[in-house]
Structures are given as C-alpha cells and as structure tokens.
C-alpha cells in the first residue's frame with residue numbers, strides 16, 4: 001500500500017500484527033462499528049504512524065484500541081427490556097459513533113471526540129459527545145450491500161422468538177447469525193477467521209445475516225488477509241469482482257486487493273503471512289528456517305527434504321594434501337580469487353593448517369542431530385563442514401564430537417555455528433573454524449541433511465570438494481577444479497618464491513619487478529617534494 005487515501009471499508013479486523021506486517025508508514029487505517037460485546041469488538045481501529053509500530057492504541061497483546069466504537073443500550077432501555085416493555089420505538093444508542101468508511105487520519109487513533117458525523121442519511125445529526133438514537137437497521141453498510149442486507153433481514157427469526165432465545169436480555173449482546181456456516185459450526189474457528197467460511201460470513205450477497213443487536217451489519221476481516229501492491233490486483237483472486245462490489249469499490253484492476261482474501265493454503269501464523277503458500281512439510285521444521293524451494297528435476301532439488309547421501313565422490317587425496325601445503329591465500333589467488341569463505345568464520349586456534357574433502361551437514365539452528373548422523377559418513381582425510389538453515393551460534397560441537405571424528409581420521413571442522421569445549425579441542429589438536437564460541441547447548445530433534453550442497457559464509461560447498469583452512473580463513477576448491485587449482489597454486493608458489501628472494505636481498509623493489517611505475521603515472525599519481533606538497537602541490 002502506498003500512502004494514498006485509505007480505502008473505505010467495513011472491515012474491522014486490523015490487529016497489531018496486521019499493522020506490522022502489512023502497512024506502510026503513513027497509511028491510514030479505517031474502521032467499522034463494533035458491538036459492545038462479541039467477537040467483532042475485539043478487532044480494533046488503529047492507525048499507523050510509522051513502519052515500526054502503531055498509533056496510540058493500547059499495548060501490544062491487547063488489540064482493543066482507545067478509539068473502539070461501542071453500541072450500547074441505555075440504562076432506560078435495559079430497564080424497560082427487563083420489564084418486558086421493550087417497545088418498538090426503543091432502540092440502542094450509538095455512542096461516539098462514526099461513519100463507516102470514514103478514514104482515520106494517519107498518525108491518529110480513532111476517538112469519539114474527533115468523530116466525523118455522517119453527512120447524509122438518517123444518521124446525519126449525530127454529533128460527537130452526544131447520545132443519539134439510531135434506527136435499528138442503521139445506515140452503516142455501504143450502499144453496495146443494501147440488497148444483500150434486505151435479503152438477510154427477511155430471514156431473521158421474529159423478534160419474540162429472538163427475545164426468548166436471548167440469554168442475557170439486560171445486555172446489548174450481539175445475536176449470532178441465525179444460519180450456521182455450511183462448513184462446520186460457526187464457533188471459535190469461524191470467529192478467528194479460518195478458511196473459506198469466513199468469506200461467506202462477510203458477504204451479504206451470499207445470503208447470510210451479519211447484523212448485531214442494533215441491526216448493524218458486522219464484518220470481520222480475514223486474519224490472514226495479505227496486502228499486495230494494487231498493481232497486482234488483476235487476476236489475483238477469482239472473487240475479486242464480487243468482493244469489490246460488496247465493498248462498493250470498483251471491481252477492476254484498480255480495486256484495492258486488501259479487500260481480498262488470500263487464496264487457499266495461506267499460512268496460519270500471522271507472522272508468516274507474506275510467505276508463499278507451500279505444500280505442507282512432511283518434516284518437523286518447527287518453523288525454523290525457510291525452505292528454499294527448488295523446482296522438481298533441479299539437480300539440487302533433493303535439498304528440500306532431509307537426506308543423507310552416503311557414497312559421495314571425493315577429490316583426489318594427494319591433490320588435497322598438496323593444496324593444504326599451499327595454504328588459503330595462495331589457493332584463493334590461484335583460483336582467480338574465488339572460493340573464499342567470509343571472514344565471519346574464524347579459527348579457534350593458532351597455527352593450524354589443514355585440508356580435507358568435505359562432508360557437509362545442513363542442520364537446524366540449535367540442533368546437532370545431523371552432526372551425529374554425519375560422523376558415520378566421515379572417513380580419513382575428510383573435513384566436516386556444517387551450516388545451519390538459519391543463523392545460529394549455539395554450541396553444537398564440542399570435544400566429544402571431535403573425539404569421534406579424530407578416531408575416523410577427520411582433519412577438522414568448519415561451521416557457520418558455534419563450538420564449545422574449545423580448550424579441550426585445542427589440547428586435542430583438532431582444528432576448528434567457527435563463527436562463534438558459545439557454550440549454549442543444542443537439541444537433537446530436527447531433521448537435516450548430510451552431503452548436500454550448502455553455503456558457508458558466501459562459499460558454496462559440495463560434498464567431496466576440497467576445503468583448505470588455516471589462520472587466514474577457509475577456501476573451497478570444487479572437486480572438479482582441484483587439479484587445475486593445484487597447478488595454478490604451484491605456479492604461484494614458484495613465482496612468489498623468486499619474488500621473496502628478490503625482495504629479501506634488497507636487489508629489487510616490487511614496483512620495478514612488477515612494472516608498476518608506468519601504471520602509477522597512467523593513473524595520475526605524481527611525485528612531490530615535501531616543499532611542493534606544503535606549497536599546496538604547485
């Protein structure tokens with residue numbers, strides 16, 4: 001939504017989360033009449049001042065705003081009602097009433113004393129701060145709904161039957177719609193706005209009654225409604241036209257799609273309302289991490305489900321050892337400055353240099369189950385490389401794992417997570433590169449994968465790739481490029497060796513040896529004496 005004029009709507013269901021999720025700064029929020037009791041009154045008109053929070057509504061967790069609208073019977077009404085003399089002419093009174101469709105100014109909460117009275121119709125005389133009677137049928141529904149409302153009224157039970165059935169005649173309790181939704185009982189689930197039944201409850205033209213005690217048409221918004229830019233309205237939802245009509249707005253592509261409901265499959269958790277609908281996961285992901293869906297048939301599509309790949313191809317062991325001898329910086333340069341793991345992954349010890357073939361682990365944050373599974377897949381010459389599906393610094397690895405891995409000939413660990421027992425790890429001589437040292441324990445509860453491609457601080461690691469690690473960090477050499485990388489690294493080492501000799505003896509400067517003087521001149525770098533510099537370079 002942009003910051004344009006708010007859309008008139010009879011929806012009343014903006015809660016705090018809706019605001020945080022879906023509204024841009026300065027976007028006005030609008031309201032509908034809420035009954036004094038019943039589910040509709042739990043929804044609240046609030047306004048957004050900026051993208052970080054809400055207007056002056058009540059604290060988070062209590063979605064009733066200060067500007068909540070109430071319909072209430074006056075004391076005299078209740079007395080007369082109790083005495084069975086609720087005459088035909090007695091009607092509930094509307095306090096601090098506002099017109100449906102009247103936008104709340106951005107940055108303000110709807111308050112009764114700021115109410116803008118209706119300009120037309122039977123409620124035109126209503127003034128803030130005064131008590132006015134309004135006709136039982138009210139004038140609140142937008143014009144487009146009148147036909148449906150009249151149809152719904154015809155289906156109401158007689159008033160006498162209603163009074164007999166009414167449990168609390170002294171209160172202005174909203175009467176439930178006389179007809180139940182076709183999809184199950186219209187109880188708590190219906191009020192919470194689940195599933196398609198809600199659509200039916202919202203739309204008068206679908207023939208259901210929505211009037212509260214005062215005959216006011218009540219609407220509840222979709223709790224999972226999603227706001228999208230209006231340019232995406234066209235074709236978004238097959239019910240666009242009838243729904244837009246129901247709200248008295250144009251039904252074309254210009255209609256605001258916040259009037260629409262999310263198609264089937266929307267997530268139940270409001271915090272995830274903007275995620276695409278996904279097939280229900282067969283695994284327990286506990287909401288941690290977001291699956292990166294790959295199209296079926298993609299070579300890496302199996303990363304969508306937890307797997308342990310057992311028979312990985314590994315880079316040649318002699319090549320791995322030779323690359324280890326060259327170190328991270330040299331190999332990285334030899335590979336055209338690629339393959340480097342980001343600087344967030346640091347060694348926990350000094351002076352270690354190792355290389356191995358990668359056994360990869362993709363695990364949930366705070367969960368080291370898949371490390372346990374990966375140990376079995378490790379063999380001599382491997383290096384364990386661990387990534388989590390979302391950032392975590394929990395200490396998922398310690399000396400017990402290192403002991404098991406050492407027994408299998410594993411050469412070290414690289415992890416995007418945290419490690420603990422590091423004094424023991426150092427004493428053992430088991431080298432580790434990690435994002436954090438953190439004693440925080442982890443669980444063994446969530447599925448993950450072993451030997452699938454992972455990303456480690458910007459570097460893609462496939463199982464069997466060469467991973468070289470030393471005090472400078474970590475570099476990854478794809479298995480298929482290992483031989484070429486070694487040849488390039490050998491050449492670089494030879495060249496660096498000659499350079500080292502030249503610089504060490506003082507015979508030559510790198511500027512001359514590398515032919516950099518002409519480059520400096522070409523780049524406009526000039527030499528000045530101190531006097532010339534002090535003189536401003538003239």
Ligand SMILES: O=C([O-])CC(=O)C(=O)O
Nearest residue numbers: 396397398399400401442
């Ligand atoms: O067991 C764990 O959760 C990690 C650990 O501390 C160890 O390997 O020693």
Ligand SMILES: [Mg+2]
Nearest residue numbers: 398399400421
């Ligand atoms: Mg431990």
